[in-house]
Amino acid sequence: MAKTYYDPADLRKFGKITEWNEELGNKFFDYYGKVFEEGALTAREKSLIALAVAHTEQCPYCIDAYTKDSLQRGVTKEEMMEAIHVGAAIKSGATLVHGVQMMNKVNKLDG
Amino acid sequence: MATKSLKKLGSDLAKSNKQLEILSNGIFANDELPTFKNKISETSQFPLKAKPLEILQINVGYMCNQVCEHCHVDAGPDRKEIMTQETMQQILDVIKTTGAHTLDLTGGAPEMNPNFRWFVEEASKIGVKDFIVRSNLTIIRANKKYYDLPQFFKKHNIHVISSMPHWTRGKTDKQRGEGVFDMSIKALQELNAVGYGMPGSDLKLDLVYNPSGAFLPGDQSAMEKDFKKALMEDFSIQFHNLFAITNLPIARFLDFLIASENYEDYMYSLVEAYNPAAVANVMCTNTLSVSWDGYLFDCDFNQMLELPVNSKSKHISEYKTELLEGRNIVISQHCYGCTAGAGSSCQGVVA
Ligand code: SF4
Numbered sequence: 001m002a003k004t005y006y007d008p009a010d011l012r013k014f015g016k017i018t019e020w021n022e023e024l025g026n027k028f029f030d031y032y033g034k035v036f037e038e039g040a041l042t043a044r045e046k047s048l049i050a051l052a053v054a055h056t057e058q059c060p061y062c063i064d065a066y067t068k069d070s071l072q073r074g075v076t077k078e079e080m081m082e083a084i085h086v087g088a089a090i091k092s093g094a095t096l097v098h099g100v101q102m103m104n105k106v107n108k109l110d111g
Numbered sequence: 112m113a114t115k116s117l118k119k120l121g122s123d124l125a126k127s128n129k130q131l132e133i134l135s136n137g138i139f140a141n142d143e144l145p146t147f148k149n150k151i152s153e154t155s156q157f158p159l160k161a162k163p164l165e166i167l168q169i170n171v172g173y174m175c176n177q178v179c180e181h182c183h184v185d186a187g188p189d190r191k192e193i194m195t196q197e198t199m200q201q202i203l204d205v206i207k208t209t210g211a212h213t214l215d216l217t218g219g220a221p222e223m224n225p226n227f228r229w230f231v232e233e234a235s236k237i238g239v240k241d242f243i244v245r246s247n248l249t250i251i252r253a254n255k256k257y258y259d260l261p262q263f264f265k266k267h268n269i270h271v272i273s274s275m276p277h278w279t280r281g282k283t284d285k286q287r288g289e290g291v292f293d294m295s296i297k298a299l300q301e302l303n304a305v306g307y308g309m310p311g312s313d314l315k316l317d318l319v320y321n322p323s324g325a326f327l328p329g330d331q332s333a334m335e336k337d338f339k340k341a342l343m344e345d346f347s348i349q350f351h352n353l354f355a356i357t358n359l360p361i362a363r364f365l366d367f368l369i370a371s372e373n374y375e376d377y378m379y380s381l382v383e384a385y386n387p388a389a390v391a392n393v394m395c396t397n398t399l400s401v402s403w404d405g406y407l408f409d410c411d412f413n414q415m416l417e418l419p420v421n422s423k424s425k426h427i428s429e430y431k432t433e434l435l436e437g438r439n440i441v442i443s444q445h446c447y448g449c450t451a452g453a454g455s456s457c458q459g460v461v462a
């Protein structure tokens with residue numbers, strides 16, 4: 001049995017998910033590849049968005065992959081850290097904005 | 112930051128056979144990854160064969176004013192291997208007889224060879240189409256005696272190709288040494304001032320980008336755009352093309368990969384990015400590399416690994432086209448560096 005839930009080497013095996021369902025697997029990878037192509041946004045911008053989302057999703061594979069991808073695209077560590085703060089700000093904002101719901105509820109229940 | 116070459120440090124990895132041993136063992140010996148030979152055999156591209164010579168690349172010596180972290184030459188101020196005028200003369204004699212259209216001087220810092228200017232003057236009389244000097248930029252600012260290099264290059268219509276790992280100071284200095292960025296910027300401005308790199312100018316100035324760590328270069332044209340924008344905005348610097356070059360796992364870069372425990376992952380990245388279309392155009396198929404002491408190699412990397420050409424013609428003094436053309440190229444796992452993604456050569460991508 002594997003000793004940990006996450007093994008960095010598993011990332012290389014990601015493509016193998018198509019082995020158990022080729023059609024859906026391939027559709028996913030086609031879509032995935034297309035999303036990251038140069039479009040209205042540059043591949044570099046997309047890489048930074050992916051890096052920020054990788055953190056908010058807390059996916060260790062994505063963090064490894066998009067840190068490397070960002071470096072390959074010449075992104076500096078300052079830019080990477082700023083991107084992560086954007087993700088973190090949205091995360092905390094999303095938590096705190098629910099405070100309004102709590103306040104509404106308190107006001108309703110307890111005047 | 113390193114201040115000494117691996118050779119000077121007495122490192123095991125300064126020995127080419129030690130490097131070749133590493134590249135042939137481990138993940139490549141236990142079939143985890145295919146050897147380069149097996150990989151190119153899949154598409155019937157083994158053996159790689161030399162086509163007619165187009166580019167003669169001359170390494171005029173391993174001495175350099177810098178000690179960049181990932182230098183594949185293991186160059187530095189402490190390296191004493193310097194090409195003699197006699198060897199240079201032998202090269203001049205050969206250039207006259209070959210059909211090579213490009214002469215490419217590299218090092219170390221080629222300008223530090225005491226006979227560098229003489230060689231450039233003599234070679235430019237022969238009239239090759241493209242005469243390249245790979246200048247590390249800082250040499251132009253290193254000492255008064257080099258200050259006039261931009262003028263000297265211009266006079267001989269030299270095509271200047273220079274390394275620039277990033278458009279920011281932090282990333283550049285980390286790889287190439289404290290103060291390198293500012294000196295390089297100054298040198299680029301001076302080259303621009305005499306006409307190098309300007310739009311439409313015949314004085315060609317290209318930059319080489321190679322990654323600062325254990326990752327592959329990004330898309331060459333996207334990187335070029337980013338470099339041009341940043342250098343223009345920040346320093347009003349212009350240049351012609353950017354060549355994105357993959358770091359090959361030899362010498363100081365191999366040392367770094369092993370010390371930082373990135374070696375296996377890096378080799379995986381190279382093998383995963385393997386592109387059979389790049390194999391057809393790897394630079395050894397139209398290039399010959401001449402070492403400081405006149406020996407012939409398939410490329411500068413094989414020179415550093417001391418893998419001589421597979422031909423009876425082993426030295427520039429015994430150069431024979433018919434013995435070299437069609438020879439089988441000597442390969443090992445470092446060759447994966449030339450075939451990853453869009454491929455990599457001293458002139459950038461190949462596929
Ligand atoms: S300038 Fe070039 S030759 Fe000199 S140490 Fe740096 S990479 Fe090596």
Ligand code: SF4
Nearest residue numbers: 393395410412446449
């Ligand atoms: S490392 Fe040298 S021999 Fe190997 S593919 Fe590249 S250019 Fe050819």
